Amino acid sequence: MPPGITLAADTPTLSAANTGFMLICSALVMIMTPGLAFFYGGMVRVKSTLNMLMMSFISLGIVTILWVLYGFSAAFGTDHGSLIGWSSDYVGLSGIGLTQLWDGYTIPIYVFAVFQLMFAIITPALISGALADRVKFSAWALFITLWATLVYFPVAHWVWGTGGWAFDLGVIDFAGGTAVHINAGAAALGVILVIGKRVGFKKDPMRPHSLPLVMLGAGLLWFGWFGFNAGSWLGNDDGVGALMFVNTQVATAAAMLAWLIYEKIRHGACTTLGAASGAVAGLVAITPSGGSCSPLGAIAIGAIAGVLCAMAVGLKYRFGYDDSLDVVGVHLVGGVIGSLLIGFFATGGGQSDAQGLFYGGGLTQLWKQLAGVGAVLAYSLVASAILAFLIDKTIGMRVSEDDEVSGIDQVEHAETAYDFSGAGGGTASRSAGPVQEAAAQIKKVDA
Numbered sequence: 001m002p003p004g005i006t007l008a009a010d011t012p013t014l015s016a017a018n019t020g021f022m023l024i025c026s027a028l029v030m031i032m033t034p035g036l037a038f039f040y041g042g043m044v045r046v047k048s049t050l051n052m053l054m055m056s057f058i059s060l061g062i063v064t065i066l067w068v069l070y071g072f073s074a075a076f077g078t079d080h081g082s083l084i085g086w087s088s089d090y091v092g093l094s095g096i097g098l099t100q101l102w103d104g105y106t107i108p109i110y111v112f113a114v115f116q117l118m119f120a121i122i123t124p125a126l127i128s129g130a131l132a133d134r135v136k137f138s139a140w141a142l143f144i145t146l147w148a149t150l151v152y153f154p155v156a157h158w159v160w161g162t163g164g165w166a167f168d169l170g171v172i173d174f175a176g177g178t179a180v181h182i183n184a185g186a187a188a189l190g191v192i193l194v195i196g197k198r199v200g201f202k203k204d205p206m207r208p209h210s211l212p213l214v215m216l217g218a219g220l221l222w223f224g225w226f227g228f229n230a231g232s233w234l235g236n237d238d239g240v241g242a243l244m245f246v247n248t249q250v251a252t253a254a255a256m257l258a259w260l261i262y263e264k265i266r267h268g269a270c271t272t273l274g275a276a277s278g279a280v281a282g283l284v285a286i287t288p289s290g291g292s293c294s295p296l297g298a299i300a301i302g303a304i305a306g307v308l309c310a311m312a313v314g315l316k317y318r319f320g321y322d323d324s325l326d327v328v329g330v331h332l333v334g335g336v337i338g339s340l341l342i343g344f345f346a347t348g349g350g351q352s353d354a355q356g357l358f359y360g361g362g363l364t365q366l367w368k369q370l371a372g373v374g375a376v377l378a379y380s381l382v383a384s385a386i387l388a389f390l391i392d393k394t395i396g397m398r399v400s401e402d403d404e405v406s407g408i409d410q411v412e413h414a415e416t417a418y419d420f421s422g423a424g425g426g427t428a429s430r431s432a433g434p435v436q437e438a439a440a441q442i443k444k445v446d447a
Contacts, residue, residue, distance in 0.1 A: 014099055015106035018235040022111045028227025029118035033060055033125055035224055039217025039276070040129045041417075042210040043325045047407030048133045049209065049417035055128035055140055062144050063121045068093050071120060072113050074153040079163025084154050103162070105234050115231060116156070123152055123180045127384075129325035130188035133198050134404050137412045139397045143387060147187065151383050155179050155376055171372035172365070174244065174351060175232035177288025177339040178376045185332025186377045188323065190385035195397050197322035199404050206324075211272045218276035222252060225283045229290055233351070240291055240351050247290035248283065251302030255282025258306030266310075274310070277330060281309035284334030289342045291351035301345060305337045336373055343369045 037056035044052050063071070070091055077087030089095030093113060102112040124144045131140070158164040159171065159179040166178070173179060198206070208214055229248045233241040259278025260270040285305035286298055293301065313329035316322065323329065343366025346356035355361025391397050398404075403411040410416060 012101060012104065012106045014101060014108065015235070015237075018106045018237070019108060019111055021236055022107050022115055022231055022234065025227035025231025026111070026115045026118055028224045029115065029122070029231070030060075030224075032118075032221055032224035032228060033057070033122045035217050035220025036122060036125055036129075037217070038213050039221060039280075040132070040325055042213030042215075042217060043129070043208045043273070044132045045206060046209040046417060047409055050409040050413050050415055051137065052128070052132055054137065054413065055131075055135075056125040058137075058141055059121050059125040059144055062141060063124065063148050064117060066145065066148055067113075067117045067120055071148065071153050072116070074149075075120070075156040076113075076116065076161050079157070079161060082163055082165040082168065083158070085157045085161045085163070102234070106237075107234060112234065115234075119176060119180060119228075120148060120152055120156070123176075123184050124148055124187075126181070126184035126327060126331055127188045127191065130192050130323045130327040131195070132324035133408055134195065134398050136396060136399055139391050139395055142395070143191075143391055143397075146387050146391075147384060150387070151187065151380055152179075152183065155183050155380065158376070159372065166372045166375070169371060170354065170365075170368050172292055172342050172346070172352065172354060172369065173288045173339065173372065174291035175229045175287045177284070177335045178372050181284045181287060181331045181335030182339065182373060182376050183380045185328050185330075185335060186380035187384035188327040189321065189332065190381040190383070191388040192321055192323060194385050194388040194392060197320075198324065199401055201322045202317060208273060214276050215272055218279055222279055222283065225252075225287075229287060233291065243350055244290045246295055247286055247293065247298035250295050251286035251290065251298040251305075252279050252282035254299045254302030255279065255285065255306035255309075258303040259310045262307050262310045277313070277326065278306045278310065281305045281330050281334045284309075284331055285338030285341070288335070288339045289345065292342055292346040292354065292356075293350065294345075294347050297345035297347065301338060301341050304341065305334050308337055309334050332377070336377070339369050339373050340366065343367075 033056055037053045040056065041049050041052045072093065073087050073090035074085055077085035077090050079085055096109045098108065100109050101107065102109050124147055128140070156179050158166040159173050161167060171178070226245055226248055230241045230245040233244060235241065256275055256278040259274050259281065263274045264270050282302040282305055285301050289301055290298060309330050312333040313326040315329065342356060343363065344356045344358050346354050346361065346365055347359050348355035348361065354365045356365055357363060388397055399408055399411060
């Protein structure tokens with residue numbers, strides 16, 4: 001996210017073109033949350049599909065209200081101690097004029113606020129993939145409320161808010177490597193260390209129930225990510241947003257191919273799940289770095305992320321933490337990779353004049369990136385674990401073991417994702433499930 005600096009000699013005026021562009025980008029980022037819901041929903045077993053969809057969708061409701069009431073003020077209000085923002089005019093978005101511009105830019109504050117709202121919505125939704133099959137929906141809703149308030153809003157201010165310590169230090173995070181992906185990935189790790197493993201982890205098969213749904217979700221994420229990344233320059237006046245758009249496509253393609261090559265060498269097959277996961281890994285890695293590297297650098301960043309994230313998803317079996325849908329392996333690891341590689345691949349000709357090691361800048365930028373990565377990772381991990389512990393000890397974080405085995409969709413939502421009661425004909429199809437119906441058909445054939 002570019003710094004908000006205004007020069008008296010060239011005070012900006014409202015640009016209809018940039019305003020329209022940013023509203024479109026905001027809509028693109030919004031569609032990423034339903035895309036994430038489909039991506040995660042296809043990856044779980046059929047009995048958890050609706051719960052996985054709802055864990056993303058509820059963020060659209062909860063975080064929107066929090067953002068209007070106080071979240072925007074906490075993240076982007078006047079700095080207090082380099083840790084949090086606050087401006088009374090932003091509380092309830094009540095003191096903002098229709099054409100009042102975001103400082104240093106040509107778009108209204110309302111447009112910037114709604115664009116950043118979409119980031120705030122998807123970040124806690126990302127965490128949900130690590131918790132599949134086993135968390136009470138009411139506990140998840142409470143966790144989102146507390147986590148957004150105590151973790152996301154302050155971290156967003158550190159990284160992007162004028163006066164935030166990481167912002168002032170010069171940590172580069174174009175569109176959310178630290179504030180979104182490391183933040184969510186570290187939070188996921190903190191929570192799963194508290195709530196424990198799914199019933200049957202490493203024993204029962206827990207394969208995705210719908211790979212077409214996974215691919216649909218990955219496609220929506222890829223599509224929406226152009227708004228997520230290119231829109232983060234807040235305008236189209238100097239070509240940096242265009243560079244980010246190109247690098248988003250390039251890195252994602254490289255990561256997908258690298259993941260598939262790794263799969264082919266390691267496991268003997270190129271899977272659709274690998275293609276989808278590799279694409280997301282590339283999107284994650286280029287998010288912080290795409291405004292500072294060249295397209296060739298984006299290829300390198302994407303390829304490195306594709307291989308390392310593919311390797312990282314297996315760590316849960318080695319170390320015994322149950323990251324259901326690889327949030328840690330893709331978002332935490334991918335965010336760390338993309339953030340740190342800025343220290344090597346920054347050209348000095350993109351969003352800023354900061355140069356990485358490969359372009360003559362030495363290790364200066366790398367140390368700044370390490371500081372940002374380490375601080376966000378540690379804070380989110382610890383704070384998220386504490387929140388999960390407190391919720392677990394009060395209202396309870398997990399469903400019962402029996403409810404988990406029988407299916408969290410029916411228990412938490414009184415619904416199932418697929419209704420087969422109307423499929424086929426005859427008495428069996430009306431009174432029995434698909435397994436019983438198949439058995440009845442076999443008996444008829446045998447007779």
